[in-house]
Amino acid sequence: MRPRGRTRRARTQSNRAGSQRGPARSFEPQAVPFPDPTRTGRQVLPLKNASLRDAEFLDRESLDQELTRVFEKCHDCRRCLPLCPSFPSLFESIDRHEQEASELTTAETREVIDLCYQCKLCYNHCPYHPPHEWEIDFPKLMARAKLVQAKEEGIPLAERMGSRQDLLGEVACRTASLTNAAFKNRAVRLLMEKTIGIDRRWIMPSYEKRPFSKQLSKRGDTGSEERRVILFSTCFVEYSEAHTASAAVEVLEHNGIAVEAGYEACCGAPFLHGGDLGNARRNAEKVVAGLAPRVRDGLQVVVPGPTCSYQLKNEFPELLDTDDARLVAENTLDLGEYVYKVAVANQLDRAFKRKMGRVAYHLPCHLKAQSIGFRSKQILGLVADEVVMVEACSGVDGTWGMKARHYDESLKVCANLMSSIEQADPDHVATDCPLSALRIKERTGRDAVHPIVLLRDAYGFDG
Secondary structure, X not given: OOOOOHHHHHHHHHHHHHHHHOOOOOOOHHHOOOOOHHHHOOXXXXXOOOOOOOHHHHOHHHHHHHHHHHHHHHHHHOOOOOOOOHHHHHHHHHHHOOOOHHHOOHHHHHHHHHOOOOOOHHHHHOOXXXXXXXXXXXXXXXXXXXXXXXXXXXXXXXXXXXXXXXXXXXXXXXXXXXXXXXXXXXHHHHHXXXXXXXXXXXXXXXXXXXXXXXXXXXXXOOOOOOOEXXXXXXXXXXXXXXXXXXXXXXHHHHOOOEEEEOOOOOOOHHXXXXXXXXXXXXXHHHHHHHXXXXXXXXXXXXXXXXXXXXXXXXXXXXXXXXXXXXXXXXXXXXXXXXXXXXXXXXXXXXXXXXXXXXEEEEOOHXXXXXXXXXXXXXXXXXXXXXXXXXXXXXXXXXXXXXXXOOHHHHHHHXXXXXXXXXXXXXXXXXXXXXXXXXXHHHHHOXXXXXXXXXXXXXXXXXX
16 A cells, blocks of 8 residues: 555645646546545445435535545645635645545535635636536535535524525515614624624615515516516515616616516525525525516516526526426526627617716626626626726625625635725726625725616616
């Protein structure tokens, strides 16, 4: 038998040197066995990158073997080191154990999992994601680990409360004046931090007096009978950022496209990221049940939030594994993606009344993960003198970055975004992600709006 760690240490040192000079060796499957039972001490399971349809998905032993397999591949590559806090934690832990991923303690593995906030950046950054034979899907594996963890330990009360976006949103809208005032009270914020874990320094949104879909339904039928879309307004826009949805309606109707309300429930991303598989599926079922019949009638679903459009496109088919879920996924577009399609078809009115000057555009992680290009940036190019695109994470991604236990770490993640915006010295800041907009406001004092708002303002429809 080889001395423990020597071969792997030498291999790692060679790879680190190679990262500076170019690839030092070929990553062939036989070079790093999958996985070596002499090192894991367990029977090898042939299943890689299990899906929710597989019985092994929630099995602890199968999960642990997959964690070891993937951690070893990541350790040998280290390409994702600068992307998020999970990877430095992982590599430091492996280094403490003589380059042996199988030797990580439960606490060390747990830290890697907890530091993943599902930004999805490592998926496209990884050269070994499907269809490569290694099938590395780190974000999916971290989500799976949280689901198994929740199955074994239950879900903390704060996580359960914070995930119920529709309940919280409905109550907040009914008591909007009181709720918005309470969010500015230091004692209330301290109580929130102790009970539901939201850091007292995080800027809370202002809630609407009435959910947006109810406002839209009251307007009656407008626009073209031939060109219609469903606006899935997302929980954030539905309850606390109606100006984004209103701008979308104004721009689309101005261009002859009728907009129908289509919000049935939160997309379920907070449940899924928090380990609550049952409620994630129930919300997905509600959303699909409301949208699928209308999609079959020929309508497309437009979503003004990248986390939610990602969820409908990518998570719903696996969560539900139904024809209706796949139908909704195939006919869902992010709002910027849809407006770009209208523009390319020469159906977008370009008689803008004003220019928006210099715009700093933040490309959200969950939009980048959809691999649809820079559609919002291209649309902003129609109304701005200059668009400076900022590719940096806001470190929020759901509720991770607003939680007290991760808040300081999230500020380190967002540092590049904030410095890039300040360096751009823009007239306007735009981002498709409403949570990133709050983080930008919190750290720079600048208002950040959805690109559709600047498009509306360029038409002269200033809200």
